[in-house]
Amino acid sequence: MKTREFIGLVITIAAIALLIYELFYVNLTRGSIGVRGTISSDSVLVSAGFLLILVGPWLWFGEVPVAVKKFIEAKTGRKL
Amino acid sequence: MYPILILLVVLLIYGVAYVFYGKKLLERRVVKADPKRLTPAYEKFDGVDYVPANKYVLYGHHFASIAGAGPIVGPAVALVWGWFLPLVWVLFGNVFIGAVHDYTSIMASVRHGGVSIMTVSENVMGRRARYIFLAYVWFALILVLAAFISVASATFVDVPTAATLSIIYMPLALLFGILVYKLGLDVRKATVVSLILVVAGIAYSFYAPVHLTYEGWVVVLTLYSILAAALPVWYLLQPRDYLNAYLLWSFVILAVVAPLLIPVLRFTGPAIIGFVAKGGAIGAPAGTPAAGLDIAWFWPTVPLTIACGALSGFHSVVGSGTTSKQLSSELDALLVGYGGMLTEGAVSSLAVILPAALVWDFAVVARDAGLTADLLLRAGLNITATPNILRVVPAAARFYVAYGFAQGLAWSRLFGVELFPQLFIGFRTFAAWALTAFILTTLDTANRLARFAWIEMFDWLKPRSPSLYRVVANRWVASVLAAVIGAIMAYPTIPGVGRAYLVVWPAFAGTNQLLAALALLTSTLWVYAVLKVRGAASLLMMIPALFLWLTVTLALLIWLAFIVPNLPPIYIGTGIIVGIAVALDILLIYLFVKGLRSARAL
Numbered sequence: 001m002k003t004r005e006f007i008g009l010v011i012t013i014a015a016i017a018l019l020i021y022e023l024f025y026v027n028l029t030r031g032s033i034g035v036r037g038t039i040s041s042d043s044v045l046v047s048a049g050f051l052l053i054l055v056g057p058w059l060w061f062g063e064v065p066v067a068v069k070k071f072i073e074a075k076t077g078r079k080l
Numbered sequence: 081m082y083p084i085l086i087l088l089v090v091l092l093i094y095g096v097a098y099v100f101y102g103k104k105l106l107e108r109r110v111v112k113a114d115p116k117r118l119t120p121a122y123e124k125f126d127g128v129d130y131v132p133a134n135k136y137v138l139y140g141h142h143f144a145s146i147a148g149a150g151p152i153v154g155p156a157v158a159l160v161w162g163w164f165l166p167l168v169w170v171l172f173g174n175v176f177i178g179a180v181h182d183y184t185s186i187m188a189s190v191r192h193g194g195v196s197i198m199t200v201s202e203n204v205m206g207r208r209a210r211y212i213f214l215a216y217v218w219f220a221l222i223l224v225l226a227a228f229i230s231v232a233s234a235t236f237v238d239v240p241t242a243a244t245l246s247i248i249y250m251p252l253a254l255l256f257g258i259l260v261y262k263l264g265l266d267v268r269k270a271t272v273v274s275l276i277l278v279v280a281g282i283a284y285s286f287y288a289p290v291h292l293t294y295e296g297w298v299v300v301l302t303l304y305s306i307l308a309a310a311l312p313v314w315y316l317l318q319p320r321d322y323l324n325a326y327l328l329w330s331f332v333i334l335a336v337v338a339p340l341l342i343p344v345l346r347f348t349g350p351a352i353i354g355f356v357a358k359g360g361a362i363g364a365p366a367g368t369p370a371a372g373l374d375i376a377w378f379w380p381t382v383p384l385t386i387a388c389g390a391l392s393g394f395h396s397v398v399g400s401g402t403t404s405k406q407l408s409s410e411l412d413a414l415l416v417g418y419g420g421m422l423t424e425g426a427v428s429s430l431a432v433i434l435p436a437a438l439v440w441d442f443a444v445v446a447r448d449a450g451l452t453a454d455l456l457l458r459a460g461l462n463i464t465a466t467p468n469i470l471r472v473v474p475a476a477a478r479f480y481v482a483y484g485f486a487q488g489l490a491w492s493r494l495f496g497v498e499l500f501p502q503l504f505i506g507f508r509t510f511a512a513w514a515l516t517a518f519i520l521t522t523l524d525t526a527n528r529l530a531r532f533a534w535i536e537m538f539d540w541l542k543p544r545s546p547s548l549y550r551v552v553a554n555r556w557v558a559s560v561l562a563a564v565i566g567a568i569m570a571y572p573t574i575p576g577v578g579r580a581y582l583v584v585w586p587a588f589a590g591t592n593q594l595l596a597a598l599a600l601l602t603s604t605l606w607v608y609a610v611l612k613v614r615g616a617a618s619l620l621m622m623i624p625a626l627f628l629w630l631t632v633t634l635a636l637l638i639w640l641a642f643i644v645p646n647l648p649p650i651y652i653g654t655g656i657i658v659g660i661a662v663a664l665d666i667l668l669i670y671l672f673v674k675g676l677r678s679a680r681a682l
Contacts, residue, residue: 064127
């Protein structure tokens, strides 16, 4: 596994953990995530999970899916 | 008038328009779409922006991207003319202008390698027109970013469950993208898996509000829009918009079903109140002297009030921006472009105007439906203080109430009238979610489009300084730039105005519709000069294009003559933008006529 992919995997796991913790633990125990009108640690954590989940899998899986690449090569006849 | 009759008329018009105007005329006679011709998604495949998409996935992406707050807020504001005139404009604008504009923008872009309609204009109106057009669109997109970051942040504060749903959507959208593109799962199976999770997410969101301040959401959404603009389209934007489109389609389908459940109830609203809305002034800031003028004539100002529901310049930027780069086959463009616009028209006509016309007079509709005062109060509706739909402000709230009320009436027929308060509140929240979904899906596409416009604007730099061009055209640089400027305009508050972007926002309606006129003129000229289409088929595009140009020009002149001089000094930016728009309008029609003459001479 390349460094970029490893970092992506770590970020993905961290993001999923943050979202699960906030959505299913914090919300179920307190009835909401964060406090209205303030920036609380929970709202920061859930926002971080929201943004990190976008970055992690991208680093992990790479930009161009191999299956799509092969399909385009077959259709256009040019090597990508 | 019975809602079911209007429903049938609207569906019939859309069906006939799609088959005869869209398929038989535009696709077969004008554009001559050819499934064998390779699209830019294949020819220029890069895995980031140029990626072929499944027809239905792209339809979802395109529909979710073009539909912002406009198809909802615009018709809700236009109710000041009654319900009939806005409905007529939505249907007419949809079929003859908006859908044609969207479809031909996509196809013109596809035939020019996936570049924007602004760059296509170079081929028919010259290089000068292209750069004017690109700069104009880039600034307009920054204004869109500012407005949508601000509106989405404010909505997340007011409706915190909408924020939860948006957060839950992200991992599900990524999952869909990975299932389809990475693991090669069939789109239908991936859709079923993802939708089951989406439904569970929707149900859970009701009970999991996420609270953050307005400023906090501005920061989060700015970062989100940067990521959405720069990350590969197959990975985030395409699956997210596609899955979100199901939420939006459900919203439209419910609007179609409601009249079928309450066939005996009649409209309680007036068909026409008047051709001049008293005390209105076409988007002039509330409370300013300009807002007191009685100059809101239905024509020519209606396109400045109802934008996306009938036609919008922003659509041409989407169509020739993200959509044309993902089109798998030229035959897909009709469903995506023409069909996408008709679907958006259905949002305006069936999900906004029709429910409002039905529940307009709350006392009358409550009496007809057998709702007691106690049930209305339990739903939070005080019909003494707010007797009709026009008294509900702002326009977004007017839409929430009308949609929630109509759905509450329909489903309480099935489940019992005593459940009306719960149904009303539930569907009102659902309406707010739908509006937020529309806004967010437009926000993430808008930054990507700003990036495209920015990169195309600097293509002259490429041969002169390749290294500098690489920096300027870097996808992260271009994405950060537009989003940060937008966020700066959305963040601070100006006393007496509100958020900073509002100082220039009133000009957006006019500039956006001017863009629509210019894009349609460009497409028309492309059809005439490049595709060599002549006769009736050409006139069917030329006449609506010139009608739109005339309408928007007159509306802008009204703004310039009556409203701009009456605006407080703080709105000087609005005045300047409207002035520039009128000047550009005249310059570009000159270039259009010149282009038309050159094409005739050939």
